[in-house]
Amino acid sequence: MRILICDDDPLMVEQLHNYIQFYFEHHHIKCPEIVSFSCGEDLLADNGEKDLVFLDIEMPGVNGIYVGNELKKQNKNILIFVVTSYAEYLDDAMRFHVFRYLSKPLDLSRFFRNMKDALVYFNAITVKIPIETKQMTYIFPASQIIAVEAQGRKVIVHTTSQNFVSVQNMNYWAELLPKNCFFQTHRSFIVNFKHVTDFDHTTVHLTDQQLTAYLTRRKYSAFKNAYFLYLESTR
Template sequence: MRILICDDDALIVEQLQEYINNFFENIGVKCPELICFSDGESLLADKGEKDILFLDVEMPGMNGIYVGNELKKKNDKIIIFIVTSYSEYLDDAMRFHVFRYLSKPLAKQRFFRNMKDAIDLYNTMTIKIPIETKQGVHTLPASSIITVEAHGRKVTIHTTLCDFESVHNMPYWLKLLPKNCFFQTHRSFIINFEHVTDFDHALVNMADNQLHAYLTKRKYSAFKEAYLLYLESTR
């Protein structure tokens, strides 16, 4: 993982560095590579991976809205925090799907909560899942799994690539898949929130209505709440 800060305010940069280091200390993990820039031009010229970015809006030269748009065009998986004192930029920032909007001065506990959400999202996007079949093991990103479906003793993993018949049962998959983006809607279905098209009290439509999963009525409220929390975490 590579975390970047782009802000021309040295005090904010220092505070962000401190908060990021404190966050990883608190969870007992070594802080990833942390790189700082004071202007958008330098950030855009950087050739390294960009996983999580803390981006100021008002800087000399290119403003943060332009820089964020350009980075999203190159990598739509980048997790961008807009860090600014000016709330009038919120609408522009939301247009290129920033992850969070942090107001200056930074509140440490709010920062920690949002950082945890960002790490959870990053892990979900990057984690690889082994799918063991009778023919062998296929390793795919968790995000490519659409649904896990049980019919009798057979368990099918529907993915964006193809379907796989798993040698493992539903409890195995329920334990393995990341809880923040997978949900068991019915005893026969585990779904990935990322691929939900729409849903009602009985059915979840997936992957542009190409797949469907049953939704138990008693799970509807919990499912809706979990799905809305997922959407909130990816905005």
């Protein structure tokens, strides 16, 4: 993981840097690389990985709204924290799916809660999942798995590139896949919230309705609540 800070206020940069380090030390986790920038142009020119960004809005040169939109074009999975004193920018920030909106001055407890949410989500979309078939084992990011489907005695893993016949059963997949991103809608289906396009009381459509999963009626409310929670965590 690589964490970036972009703010023209050196005191805010220092505070964010200290808060990030404190969070990882507090949880006894090795702190990832933290890189700071004082303007959006320098941030956009950086060629390194951009996983989590703390982004000011009002800066010299291009503003944070422009930078945020460009970052999302480069990497739709990037997690952006908008850090500003100006609440009027919230609507513009939400258009590029900002992960969280943090007001200045920063509150440490709120910062910790949002960092936890960000890391849970980051780990869920970057974790690698082994798909073992009779021929070989393939490794995919969890985000690229659309659904797991039981077809008679076969278990099919649908991914964004192709489908695989797994040697593992549905119970194995139900235990393996991250619970905050996947939901078992029916004994024959486990779906990835990321790829849900719409649903009703009996079916869930995935990947622009190219795949349809059954939804057990008694699981409808639990699925809906879990899906809305997932959407909230990615905003």
